Amino acid sequence: METILSLKNLDKKFGPVHAVNNLSFDIQKGNVYGILGPNGSGKSTTLGIILNVVNKTSGSFSWFDGGLSTHEALKKVGAIIERPNFYPYMTAAQNLNLICKIKGVSSVKIEEKLKAVNLFDRRNSKFSTYSLGMKQRLAIASALLNDPEILILDEPTNGLDPQGIHEIRQIIKDIAATGTTILLASHLLDEVEKVCSHVVVIRNGIKLYAGRVDEMTASKGLFELKVDDNEEKLLSLLESNEAIGSVKTDNGVIIATIIEDITASELNSFLFKNDIVVSHLVKRKPSLEQQFLDLTKNN
Numbered sequence: 411m412e413t414i415l416s417l418k419n420l421d422k423k424f425g426p427v428h429a430v431n432n433l434s435f436d437i438q439k440g441n442v443y444g445i446l447g448p449n450g451s452g453k454s455t456t457l458g459i460i461l462n463v464v465n466k467t468s469g470s471f472s473w474f475d476g477g478l479s480t481h482e483a484l485k486k487v488g489a490i491i492e493r494p495n496f497y498p499y500m501t502a503a504q505n506l507n508l509i510c511k512i513k514g515v516s517s518v519k520i521e522e523k524l525k526a527v528n529l530f531d532r533r534n535s536k537f538s539t540y541s542l543g544m545k546q547r548l549a550i551a552s553a554l555l556n557d558p559e560i561l562i563l564d565e566p567t568n569g570l571d572p573q574g575i576h577e578i579r580q581i582i583k584d585i586a587a588t589g590t591t592i593l594l595a596s597h598l599l600d601e602v603e604k605v606c607s608h609v610v611v612i613r614n615g616i617k618l619y620a621g622r623v624d625e626m627t628a629s630k631g632l633f634e635l636k637v638d639d640n641e642e643k644l645l646s647l648l649e650s651n652e653a654i655g656s657v658k659t660d661n662g663v664i665i666a667t668i669i670e671d672i673t674a675s676e677l678n679s680f681l682f683k684n685d686i687v688v689s690h691l692v693k694r695k696p697s698l699e700q701q702f703l704d705l706t707k708n709n
């Protein structure tokens with residue numbers, strides 16, 4: 411799997427405020443990542459650091475396996491981290507044309523990108539006549555002009571009405587379906603559940619959870635297991651257990667979804683009776699919402 415971005419022990423202090431605290435996670439190509447956390451948890455600061463607009467205090471990050479300088483790497487990144495800023499008296503198409511000139515990219519993609527955000531029919535309307543949702547969609551089109559490998563969005567649906575929220579989320583999903591990797595920051599659980607394949611939950615700058623969204627939302631929860639040896643036997647035992655649904659391995663961790671109620675100690679004793687001693691066994695909560703609430707409450 412291709413790593414687009416890797417954060418290692420990233421840290422940022424604003425005087426006494428520890429905005430980002432020893433944060434590490436990887437972004438793999440083709441996935442949709444949500445950084446989920448309450449207001450003030452360090453989402454925007456994290457995005458600012460990786461986009462070189464905020465200086466880190468310590469730690470590191472590398473783009474595209476470190477093969478490029480950050481300056482070069484950022485040419486392959488599309489990002490919207492502030493409210494879109496366009497000329498109000500110019501049309502959408504004129505604004506995008508200007509951005510192409512400023513960025514030094516070809517203007518041939520303007521039509522395609524306006525279509526991607528459902529604004530082609532309104533391309534000749536002045537920006538000042540646009541609704542907030544249309545302005546946000548135009549910002550997405552402008553971030554896509556250079557066909558970025560990854561699109562980064564900070565709170566993409568903030569301030570929009572339900573229809574506008576729905577449109578932006580659908581557009582994000584459509585863009586992801588073309589293979590573009592996406593990283594978005596959100597304080598909305600349901601947004602991350604609806605749009606993202608992966609989530610990094612942070613609070614007070616500290617990572618509380620990183621993993622797949624669907625594994626967090628399995629209806630009865632799931633087990634995470636690790637074993638030092640005899641992995642094949644463990645996998646077949648799990649598959650033979652009636653309480654366990656799907657079993658798969660992700661980065662050396664076995665993920666077993668639960669289809670009938672079973673506690674961690676019941677599973678542990680079943681495995682132990684069959685001569686398997688696990689080195690790691692965790693039962694995850696049923697839903698991302700519960701998980702998020704527990705995580706943010708307990709940490």
Ligand SMILES: Nc1ncnc2c1ncn2[C@@H]1O[C@H](COP(=O)(O)OP(=O)(O)OP(=O)(O)O)[C@@H](O)[C@H]1O
Pocket residue numbers: 424427428429447448449450451452453454455456597
């Ligand atoms: N330039 C700054 N100077 C001082 N403190 C800052 C600065 N920028 C952010 N902070 C503080 O760092 C912490 C993290 O802020 P950040 O904006 O990254 O959080 P966030 O999760 O993006 O929240 P929100 O969704 O409210 O923007 C907050 O306590 C914030 O007050």
